[in-house]
Structure formats: structure tokens, C-alpha cells
Amino acid sequence: xxLDSMLDQARARLYEAAGHLDITADVLEKLKSPRETTQARxxxxxxxxxxxSYPAWRCRYDDTLGPTKGGIRFHPDVxxxxxxxxxxxxxxxxxxxxxxxxxxxGGVRVDIHNLSATxxxxxxxxxxxxxxxxIGPNRDIPAPDxxxxxxxxAWMADEYAAIVxxxxxxxxxGKPIALGGSLGREDATARGGYYLLLHQAQKLGLRPGxxxxxxxxxNAGKHIAQLLGAAGFxxxxxxxxxxxxxxxxxxxxDKLISAKRQGSVTSLAGSDGVCTLPADELVxxxxxxxxxxxxxxxxxAGNAARVKAHVILELANAPITPxxxxxxxxxxxxxxxxxxxxxxxxxxxxxxxVQNRQxxxxxxxxxxxxxxxxxxxxxxxxxxxxxxxxxxLRSAAYVHALSRLAEAIxxxxxxxxxxx
Numbered sequence: 001x002x003l004d005s006m007l008d009q010a011r012a013r014l015y016e017a018a019g020h021l022d023i024t025a026d027v028l029e030k031l032k033s034p035r036e037t038t039q040a041r042x043x044x045x046x047x048x049x050x051x052x053s054y055p056a057w058r059c060r061y062d063d064t065l066g067p068t069k070g071g072i073r074f075h076p077d078v079x080x081x082x083x084x085x086x087x088x089x090x091x092x093x094x095x096x097x098x099x100x101x102x103x104x105x106g107g108v109r110v111d112i113h114n115l116s117a118t119x120x121x122x123x124x125x126x127x128x129x130x131x132x133x134x135i136g137p138n139r140d141i142p143a144p145d146x147x148x149x150x151x152x153x154a155w156m157a158d159e160y161a162a163i164v165x166x167x168x169x170x171x172x173x174g175k176p177i178a179l180g181g182s183l184g185r186e187d188a189t190a191r192g193g194y195y196l197l198l199h200q201a202q203k204l205g206l207r208p209g210x211x212x213x214x215x216x217x218x219n220a221g222k223h224i225a226q227l228l229g230a231a232g233f234x235x236x237x238x239x240x241x242x243x244x245x246x247x248x249x250x251x252x253x254d255k256l257i258s259a260k261r262q263g264s265v266t267s268l269a270g271s272d273g274v275c276t277l278p279a280d281e282l283v284x285x286x287x288x289x290x291x292x293x294x295x296x297x298x299x300x301a302g303n304a305a306r307v308k309a310h311v312i313l314e315l316a317n318a319p320i321t322p323x324x325x326x327x328x329x330x331x332x333x334x335x336x337x338x339x340x341x342x343x344x345x346x347x348x349x350x351x352x353x354v355q356n357r358q359x360x361x362x363x364x365x366x367x368x369x370x371x372x373x374x375x376x377x378x379x380x381x382x383x384x385x386x387x388x389x390x391x392x393l394r395s396a397a398y399v400h401a402l403s404r405l406a407e408a409i410x411x412x413x414x415x416x417x418x419x420x
Contacts, residue, residue, distance in 0.1 A: 006085040006296065009322050014092075017398035020389055023406040026414040031091070031405065034061045034084050040130035042108060044122040054123065058106040058131045060140050061087035064408045065095060067138055068104035069346060069353075071145025071174075072127065072156075074120075078107035082296070089317055089339055090346065095401035097343040097378050099350050104140050106131070112147050124152045128159040135160070137170035137357070143349045144174040146218075146295070150186075154179050170356035173349035182352035184367035190223035190293075191368070192344015193315050195375040196336060197289075198231065200383065204311050204334060208232030211287040213246075213309065215239050215279075216294030217260050220315040220342070224291055229253040237277055237285040238265050239294075244277035245269050246285060283307050292319035299324045307333060314338040329392055337394035339401065340382055347374050 011032060018028055037059040043051055057080055060068040070090040083105045091103025108127060112120055134140055144153055157172045157179065169180035177183065184191070197206070212233050214221050217240040225235050237246035238256055242264035245251065251274065259267045269276040283290065283303050290309035292298055296318040299307065304324035312328070312335045314320065320328070320335065328335060348371060355361055378400070386396035 005081045006318070007081055007088060010085050010088050010318070012322060013394070013398050014088075014402065017395060017402045020391070020395070020399045021403055021406065023402070024410060024414040027402075027406045027409045030064070030409055031062060031402075034059050034087060035063060036060050036134075037080065037084060038131060038134050039080065042123060042126040042130060044119065044126050046119055047116050054108050054110045056106070056108040056127055056130065057083045058134050058140070058142075059084045059087040059104060060134070061103045061105075062091045062405070063102035064405055065102055066100035067136075068102040068140045069094060069099075069143070069173075069349065070104035070106065071143045072106035072108070072148055072152075073145035074108050074110050074112045074123070074147040074152075076109060076111040078109040083107045086317055091405075092398060092401040093339040093343050093346055095404045096339050096382070096397050097347055097374055098404065099347065101141075101346070101350060104142075105145075106142055107145075120152065121155050124148075124155040125159040128156045129163070132160060132163045135171060137168055137353070141170070141349075141353055142172050143346075150174055150176045150181060153181075170353050173352040173356075175352070180352070180356050182348055182355055182367060183362065183364040184371070185348050185352060186219070187223035187227075188348035188371065189220045189315055189342050189345035190227060192347060192371055192375050193220075193291075193313050193336070193341045194224060194227040194231075195344070195372045196341055196379045197311075197313055199376045199379055200336070203383065206288060206311060209234060210289055211236045212289045212291060213237040213282055213285040213287045214291040214293060215282045215298060215319075216292070216316060217256065217265055218293065220345075221291070221293035222257055222260065224293060224313075224315060225253045225256060228289075228291075233289070236287055237282055239277060239279045239282045240265050241279075242266055244279050244282055245274050246277040247272070247274045249273060285309075289313065292316050294319065297321050299328070301327065304328055305331075307331070309333065312336065313341055315342045317342065325392070325394065335392065335394055337397045340378065340393070340397045343378075344371055344375065347371055 043053045087105035094101040153174045161167045175181035234250040243266040268274045284306035290312045293315040299320045301323040304327035382396045
């Protein structure tokens with residue numbers, strides 16, 4: 001942890017963006033802290049008859065643009081600072097991609113690897129019981145995040161329905177298709193980043209055959225590997241939580257997925273010219289594109305200078321620290337920032353929410369087409385801003401998001417308006 005909290009670092013980017021806009025102090029006053037953060041203790045009965053408790057949070061950062069939206073993560077390192085920071089980032093993300101939603105986040109400090117499936121279900125249902133007054137289809141809509149999935153969302157939606165006395169599919173997104181989930185949700189984060197990358201590929205100097213290193217081989221990492229591999233890119237290195245593998249002639253994506261399903265990509269080492277790669281060396285692999293699809297603060301002041309990639313795609317939230325950003329910028333490395341690059345997940349979650357409210361189901365082609373339009377349109381807007389103002393794509397994304405939030409906040413009346 002740095003001297004500043006994660007939220008302080010995130011807010012610094014907000015204040016920097018404000019310097020490029022003519023906005024009133026009222027805007028920053030409203031956005032500098034969360035609207036509400038609720039904390040609870042989740043007590044569940046374990047399979048052996050004992051009881052255990054787990055701290056949990058739900059933060060609704062800002063709802064200026066609409067009901068708040070954001071995932072719920074089950075992770076042993078979850079903290080209130082992390083939850084509030086991710087809720088802030090979601091606020092920016094919804095604004096940059098132009099969704100009528102605000103930002104939220106939830107978390108439980110738990111290692112689910114130590115819980116049975118039935119204990120996970122009790123924990124998921126207890127979360128909803130404790131936060132039922134916080135969430136709602138018109139107030140705050142959760143979704144899956146780290147170590148949560150569609151089954152956990154199904155349990156949560158079912159528990160909410162039991163509490164309010166009616167089936168309410170729009171309360172949660174990322175549900176199984178059979179229970180109101182949207183086609184295209186599973187690979188949405190990766191696909192959104194993929195559409196953005198391909199649309200900007202010529203400007204970025206990326207061509208089919210370009211070498212790619214992927215940090216994190218969970219949902220987003222797996223799907224970006226499939227999409228880029230199918231498009232002719234060469235996946236040369238991959239890491240997961242247990243280690244990594246590399247192969248200069250390219251890794252077989254199907255074999256990577258099979259190995260991950262059995263436990264870790266590391267099981268491929270020793271076959272077909274595949275070598276072991278220590279996880280902390282992934283960022284320094286010789287490649288054209290580095291995909292960050294793991295957790296926060298993976299590129300920092302201690303390793304940023306070793307990055308060899310020309311372009312970085314942020315599919316994880318806040319994977320690069322502000323100190324590392326400065327180092328990368330000095331090296332002329334282009335970063336496609338998280339609040340734009342990984343917005344595909346919340347965009348298709350929004351599509352699911354819309355379908356649930358309409359009682360409708362869209363074909364996969366419609367979901368993909370709408371997502372592609374969103375990513376390309378907002379990607380172009382951010383790129384143009386960066387060029388016009390001579391700033392990084394990250395700064396431009398924040399300026400783009402803040403301009404939309406400021407317009408909405410100022411439309412409600414500010415000091416400038418009230419005092420003439």
C-alpha cells in the first residue's frame with residue numbers, strides 16, 4: 001500500500017482532469033467522496049455446524065447519471081478503501097461509455113477456496129439479506145466480479161425475490177441465461193477491449209502477428225486470448241495466480257484453456273517449446289502488446305521501467321499505479337485505460353438490465369453490434385480529446401467522463417447558477 005490510499009490516487013486523476021475543463025467547484029465537491037458506503041458482518045452456518053463471520057461492504061459512489069451499478073467480489077484482501085475506489089472507477093466508466101448509470105461496488109473479505117459450494121451459497125444469500133435495502137433494480141444493481149460468477153448471482157437474485165416477494169431479474173446482472181442473463185455477457189469485458197484495440201490498431205501500430213503477453217488468465221484473460229488469437233495475434237506469454245508460461249513461437253490458446261481448467265497454465269511448461277515464466281516477470285516480456293487482466297497495482301514504480309510492450313490494454317481495474325503511469329508515458333508506451341478499455345463488462349450488464357426491464361431477450365448479434373458501436377464511438381472521442389489537448393489517453397478518458405458528469409450536476413443548479 002502506498003502512502004496515499006487507493007481512493008486518494010483515483011481522486012488525483014479526477015482533479016487532474018478538472019484542470020482541463022471549465023467546471024464549478026460544486027462538481028468536485030459532489031464527486032470527491034462516496035454518496036454512501038454500507039458495512040455489514042455476514043454470519044453464516046458452516047457445514048460442520050459452526051458459525052463464521054465475514055466483513056462485507058457495498059458502496060454507491062455517485063448516482064447523478066442513474067441507478068448505481070457495480071460488481072461484488074469475494075476476496076481475502078477486500079477492504080473498504082478498495083471497494084470505494086472501484087465504485088469511483090465504475091462511476092467514471094459509466095460516464096465515459098455514456099451509460100445512464102452511476103458507479104457502485106461490493107465486496108466480502110473471504111477466501112472462497114476455503115468454502116464448500118453450500119457455504120458459498122449461504123454467504124451469497126446472507127449478503128443480499130444484509131444489503132437488501134441498499135440494492136434494487138432502480139437503485140443499485142450488482143454484478144459478478146473477482147471470484148463471483150453467474151451461479152452466485154442466481155442465488156443473490158433468488159434471495160432478493162424472496163425478500164421483496166416478487167421475481168425481480170433486473171436487480172442483478174451477470175445471471176445465467178436461463179434466469180434472465182444476457183447473451184454475450186461472459187466475454188463482454190474482453191470483447192469490449194478487443195473491439196477498442198482493433199478499431200485503434202492502425203493508430204497504435206499493431207498488426208496481426210503482433211506478440212501479446214497476458215497477465216491474468218481468468219475470465220477476461222482467457223477470452224482476450226481467444227479473440228486475439230483468432231485475429232492473428234501471437235500469444236507468447238501468459239500468467240495466472242500460480243505462475244506462468246512463455247513460448248516465443250506462440251502458445252496454443254486451446255491448450256492454455258485446458259491447462260487452466262485443470263488448475264493452472266503452468267502445467268503446459270516443458271511441452272512444445274513452452275518454458276516456465278515467473279509471474280512477476282510477465283510485464284517485462286518482449287512483446288508489442290501487454291494485456292493486464294489480473295488485479296490492481298500490478299505495474300508500479302518498481303517494474304514499470306522494465307515494460308517492453310509498445311501498447312498496454314487494461315482489462316483489470318487500476319492495474320497501473322500513478323507513479324508507473326509517469327514512467328510508461330516517458331517511455332512513449334500507449335495505455336488504453338481501464339475506465340474505457342474494460343467498459344465492455346458494464347456495457348453488456350446494462351444491456352442485460354434493459355432486457356430484463358423490457359421483458360425481452362436480444363440475439364447475440366445485436367449485443368455484439370451494440371457493444372462494438374459503443375466501444376468504437378467512445379474510443380474515438382477519447383482519442384480525439386487526447387490529441388487536441390496533448391494528454392494521455394487515461395487523462396482524456398477522465399476528461400471525457402467528467403465533462404458528462406459535470407453537465408448533469410450543473411443541470412441541477414450550482415453556485416454559479418444560483419448566485420448569478
